[in-house]
Structures are given as structure tokens and as C-alpha cells.
Amino acid sequence: MKITAALFLLLSLITVPVHCQDFDTELEKLATGLSQKITAKGKTKIAVWGFFTENGERTALGNYLTEDFSVYMTNHGDKFEVIDRNHLDILLKEHQSNAEGYIDENTAKELGKIIAVDVIITGTYTVLNSIVKVRAKALDSETASQFAANMGNLPLNENISSYLGIGLNGGNSTNRGFNSPLSSNETVNNPETVDDACKKSRTGDFCFANNSNQKVIVGIKYFADYDANRVTSMRSKYLILDAKETKCFYGMVSRPFKYYVVNWADFIDKEKLRGIEAYVVHTTYAKHLKDKGELKVETCKSKTYNIK
Structure with missing residues (x-):
């Protein structure tokens, strides 16, 4: 009997931390906490508008969060009705309205x-080194005020990282720069030989693996240096990748940066981006992009984003 009790206690200690570190479990906790606050206010009809980047962009990860959050709200909201984003889009089209992006209190x-x-x-939401930080807000549609909110850290697991197309330390790519370009006879730098200077400068590498069958150009907007006490200027860089080719940006500061991917054929098209590199990262030409989003550099490490 004592052995059984001890074994049960041991299993509990082992399984609880794993459970707490699950991406979907933490997202469900976030939805549950918010649904309880909404129920306490006596609200009966809820619309899940969606989750966006800090700049109001709608991405694949945002859609993933929105869909699952809507399901969790429905499961834990016994006293209210939940309308999901797909149904909202239909209603908006019927009213000839086309609201996009993050909804602030003025438009709610x-x-x-x-x-x-x-x-x-x-x-x-914000994608960080090992977590996705999510902030959920409930806006009263009559007063346009925020009356409830919840915030959580969702740990990145293998499935979510794969969904994002991110591989740590090179992922399935052999090109791992570790702050210096690979020499002609190298495929992988040894992480143990990384120059400690990257710790002081807080820099790392970010590679892009073009897994598509088309030539692409990748543009990034990034911070030139790390300074926690002031806002540094944003700069742009570009890579041209043939199909199945991998290239890296070396020595980037450990901060979030924005990436933009466009097919080469669209890039050189005079009716689209006209072969002008600056247009790749310009919001005016976002409709021509193949992919875009936000990633984060990790100090003294190399990551790879897989372009599909």
C-alpha cells in the first residue's frame, strides 16, 4: 500500500510539470481564466475577433491561437454564446464592412x-526564445472599455516550432553559422568554439532555408545594436535564395525582427515590386509577399526558418 502511494506521488511529481509546460494546456488555461471573468460580469454573447502581432498583423500563428481559443472559450463558457472569426467575417461582408487587424477600444x-x-x-502575441507570450483582452461592446484581461506564456514545443517553421541550432539545415560565415570545408560550426564576444554583444545568427521550388528574396527589418535604455534605429537586409538553398544573416542582435519573403518572379515584375529591394519590406507591397512575420534571435545560437 505504501509502495503504491509512493509511486502515485512520484508519477504526480513527474507529470505535473510536463502538463504545465504544454502549449495547448497553457492556452486553455488562458481562455478558462478569461471566460470566468466574463461570466462574472453576466455577459451572454461573445465574439472572438482574434490574436495578432504587436503591429496588428494577422498571421498563421494568430489564426491558430484564435481558432483554439474560440473552442476553449466555448467549452468553458456555459453561460454565454461564442461567435468565431469565420462567422464574423460572413457578418461583416453582409454589412459591407471589412475590418482587419487588431481591434482597439475605439472601433470595438x-x-x-x-x-x-x-x-x-x-x-x-509575441514569439520569444522559448515561449509565445499571449495577451487576451475582453472589450465591452457598449462602452468600448476593457473590463477583463488575461496573460500567459505558452512554451514552444516541437509541434508549434515546426508549425512556425523554426528550427533551433539549424534545425534540419546543415548551415549553422554561429556568428561567422562557414568556411569552404565546413558544413557545421562547433558550438563549443563560439567566440565569447557574442555574449557581450548579445548577437546570434538567423538562417533561412528555401524549401520551396521557386527562387525567393528575403528581407528583414532589424535593430542594429542592443541597448535596453534607448530605442535604436531599424535597418534592412536582404538575401536571395535559389530553390532548396539556405543562407544566413550573421551577428544579429538578440531582439525580435521582422521578415518578409517574396517569390523572385514577383520581385522583378515591373507591375509588382519592380526589382527594388526596399519594396520587399514596405507595407504598401505586402499583398505581393509569399510570407511574413516576426522572429527572435537568440544570443550565441543559430536558428533556421524554413520557407515552405
């Missing part, structure tokens, strides 16, 4: 009237 009231709901749920 007008949106609430169109779709006839009590609460609009929206939020932002």
Missing part, C-alpha cells in the same frame, strides 16, 4: 453594433 463599439455581441475578445 461600432463593431459590436454590427455583429450584435456583448463582448469582443482580441489580443496580441
Whole structure:
């Protein structure tokens, strides 16, 4: 009997931390906590507008968070009705409205009237080294005020990292720079021989593996140096990748940066990007992009983003 009890206790100690570190479990906790706050306010009709980057961009990860968050809200909200984003888009089209991106408090009231709901749920997320930081907010559609919020850290696991196309330390790519270009006879630098200078400068490498069958150009907007006490200027860099080719940006500061990918054929098209590199990272030409988003450099390490 004592052995059984001890074994049960041991299994509990082992499984609880794993459970707590699960991406989907933490997202469900976030939804549950917010649903309880909404229920306490007596709200009966909820619209899950969606999750976006801090700059209001709608991405594949944002759609993933939105879909699952909507399901969790439905499962844990016994006293209210949940309208998901797909249905919202249909309602907006019927009213000839095309609201996109992050909904702030000023537009929540007008949106609430169109779709006839009590609460609009929206939020932002940030992809960091090992977590996705998610912030969820509940806006009252009548007063346009934020009356409830919840925030959580969702640990990146193998499945989510794969979904994002991110591989740590090179992932499935043999090109791992570790702050210096590979010499002609190298395929992988030894992480143990990394120059300690990268720790002081807080720099790392980020590679892009073009797994598509088309030539692409990759543009990034990044911070030139690391300074926690002031805002540094943003700069741009570009890579041209043939199909199945991998190249890296070396010595980037450990901060989030934005990436933009466009097919080479569209890049040189005079009706599209006209072969001008600056247009790749310009919001005016976003409709021609193959992919875009935000990634983060990790100090003294190399990451690879897989272009599909």
C-alpha cells in the first residue's frame, strides 16, 4: 500500500510539470481564466475577433491561437454564446464592412453594433526564445472599455516550432553559422568554439532555408545594436535564395525582427515590386509577399526558418 502511494506521488511529481509546460494546456488555461471573468460580469454573447502581432498583423500563428481559443472559450463558457472569426467575417461582408487587424477600444463599439455581441475578445502575441507570450483582452461592446484581461506564456514545443517553421541550432539545415560565415570545408560550426564576444554583444545568427521550388528574396527589418535604455534605429537586409538553398544573416542582435519573403518572379515584375529591394519590406507591397512575420534571435545560437 505504501509502495503504491509512493509511486502515485512520484508519477504526480513527474507529470505535473510536463502538463504545465504544454502549449495547448497553457492556452486553455488562458481562455478558462478569461471566460470566468466574463461570466462574472453576466455577459451572454461573445465574439472572438482574434490574436495578432504587436503591429496588428494577422498571421498563421494568430489564426491558430484564435481558432483554439474560440473552442476553449466555448467549452468553458456555459453561460454565454461564442461567435468565431469565420462567422464574423460572413457578418461583416453582409454589412459591407471589412475590418482587419487588431481591434482597439475605439472601433470595438461600432463593431459590436454590427455583429450584435456583448463582448469582443482580441489580443496580441509575441514569439520569444522559448515561449509565445499571449495577451487576451475582453472589450465591452457598449462602452468600448476593457473590463477583463488575461496573460500567459505558452512554451514552444516541437509541434508549434515546426508549425512556425523554426528550427533551433539549424534545425534540419546543415548551415549553422554561429556568428561567422562557414568556411569552404565546413558544413557545421562547433558550438563549443563560439567566440565569447557574442555574449557581450548579445548577437546570434538567423538562417533561412528555401524549401520551396521557386527562387525567393528575403528581407528583414532589424535593430542594429542592443541597448535596453534607448530605442535604436531599424535597418534592412536582404538575401536571395535559389530553390532548396539556405543562407544566413550573421551577428544579429538578440531582439525580435521582422521578415518578409517574396517569390523572385514577383520581385522583378515591373507591375509588382519592380526589382527594388526596399519594396520587399514596405507595407504598401505586402499583398505581393509569399510570407511574413516576426522572429527572435537568440544570443550565441543559430536558428533556421524554413520557407515552405
